[in-house]
Amino acid sequence: MNGLKRRLNRLLCGESFILAAADHGQFAGVPEGLEDIESYVREVEKLDVDGIILNPGIASLIDEFDCRKSLIVRVTHAGSALSGDIENTKYFLEPEEALRIGADGVIVMGIVGQKCDSEALHGLSKAIWEYRRYGIPVIAEMLPYRKEEYFSKKVIADISRIGAELGANIVKTNITDDYEYVIKSCPVPVIIAGGEKTKDFFSSLEEAAAAGAAGAAIGRNLYLEKDKPTFIKKTREVFGRR
Numbered sequence: 001m002n003g004l005k006r007r008l009n010r011l012l013c014g015e016s017f018i019l020a021a022a023d024h025g026q027f028a029g030v031p032e033g034l035e036d037i038e039s040y041v042r043e044v045e046k047l048d049v050d051g052i053i054l055n056p057g058i059a060s061l062i063d064e065f066d067c068r069k070s071l072i073v074r075v076t077h078a079g080s081a082l083s084g085d086i087e088n089t090k091y092f093l094e095p096e097e098a099l100r101i102g103a104d105g106v107i108v109m110g111i112v113g114q115k116c117d118s119e120a121l122h123g124l125s126k127a128i129w130e131y132r133r134y135g136i137p138v139i140a141e142m143l144p145y146r147k148e149e150y151f152s153k154k155v156i157a158d159i160s161r162i163g164a165e166l167g168a169n170i171v172k173t174n175i176t177d178d179y180e181y182v183i184k185s186c187p188v189p190v191i192i193a194g195g196e197k198t199k200d201f202f203s204s205l206e207e208a209a210a211a212g213a214a215g216a217a218i219g220r221n222l223y224l225e226k227d228k229p230t231f232i233k234k235t236r237e238v239f240g241r242r
Contacts, residue, residue, distance in 0.1 A: 003135030008169050011050070011070055011105055011137055016239035017170075017191055017215030018232065020044045020222055021053045023074045023107075029082075033223040038062065040223060045069065047232050051104065053217060056093050059101045070104040072139065075127060078109065087114040087145055091127040095134040105137040107172065112159045113145035121166065128167040139217075140168030141193070151176050160186040172217050175204045179211035189214035194221045202238060209239045 011017060022040055024031045034040055037058055044052050051070030054062075059073050075093035079085025089109045098106055110124045111117070128138045140163035142156075149155040153176040163171045164187050175192045176182060183190055192208045194201065197220045205216060216235065225231045 004132060004137065004169070007104060007135060008137045011170075012189060012214060014050060016209075016236065017189070018049045018235060018239075019051050019053055019070075019072060019191070019215070019217040020047065020049045021194065021217045021219035022058075022223065023053045023055050024219055025058070026055045026074065026077055027080055027086075029080065031220075031223075033220065041065070043228065047228055048236060049232060050215070053107055056097065056101055059103070065102075071102055072105045072107050073098050073101055073103040074109075075106045075131075076109045076123070078111070087111055087117075087120065089120050089123060091123045095131050095136060098131070098136065099134065103136065105139060105169075106131055107139040107141055108168075110140050110142045110159065110163055110166075111145050112142065112162060113149065113155075117145070121162070124163075125166040132167060132169075137169045138167070139170040139172050139191070140164075140166070141172040142168075143173065143193075150174055153178050153181055157182045157185045160190060164188045170214070175208050179208050179213065183212040191215040191217055194218035197221050197224045202234065205235065205238045215239065 041062055045066045051072055053072045055074050076089050076091050078089045089111050108124055108127045111120050131138050142159040142163040144155050151174055156173055156176045160171045160173050160182055171186055171190045172193055191214050201221045
C-alpha cells in the first residue's frame with residue numbers, strides 16, 4: 001500500500017466523511033460566526049466531525065489539534081469579496097509547507113466555465129499532481145463560474161468528472177436534483193458543499209446521502225448554528241440511514 005492510498009483510506013475509513021469548513025476568511029475576511037477563529041477551532045475539536053478545513057495561516061497558528069481529526073489545508077486562493085474576483089484561482093502553497101503545517105490532506109479550488117478556464121484548470125491539475133507526488137490526498141472543490149449553473153445537474157456532473165479526470169482523490173461540489181447522476185458519473189468519492197445557511201439543509205443532505213455521497217463539508221450551516229453538537233449528531237444520523 002502506498003502513502004497516498006494509506007492516507008486516503010484514513011480520511012474515508014468511517015461511515016461518512018464530515019468536515020467542518022472554516023476557510024471562508026481567505027475570501028470574505030471576517031465572516032459572521034468566525035470572528036474568533038481560534039475559539040471556533042477549539043469548539044470543532046469537541047464535535048463528532050472527522051476534520052476541519054483551514055487556510056494555512058490559521059493552521060500554522062494552532063499549536064495543537066486533536067490528532068484523531070484530520071487537518072485539511074486550502075492551498076489555492078482567488079480574489080476577495082471586496083472585488084468579487086473568483087475566476088482567477090491561484091495555487092500558492094507548496095507540498096513541503098503543507099507537510100510542515102501538519103496537513104493530512106489539501107483542498108484546491110476549481111472554477112470552471114469562465115472565458116479561458118484552461119488557466120484555472122492548469123493550476124488545478126498542477127496542484128493535484130504535485131501533492132500526489134508527496135502522497136498527500138487532494139480534494140478538488142469544483143464549482144461553476146456562472147451562478148445560474150450552481151445547481152444544474154449536468155453542469156455539476158461535468159465539472160465533478162473534470163476534477164476526477166485531472167486526478168483529484170475526492171470531489172467537493174454542490175447538491176443538485178437527481179444527485180445519483182452526479183455520483184454515478186464521478187469515479188471518485190463526492191462530498192457535498194454545505195452552502196449558505198438554510199432551513200432546507202437536512203432535506204438536501206438526505207438526498208445526497210441516499211444518492212451515495214461520501215459526506216459533507218459544512219461551513220456556514222455549522223458555524224452559525226447555536227447547538228452544534230446536536231447539528232452534527234443529526235448529520236451523522238442522516239448518513240447512517242442510507
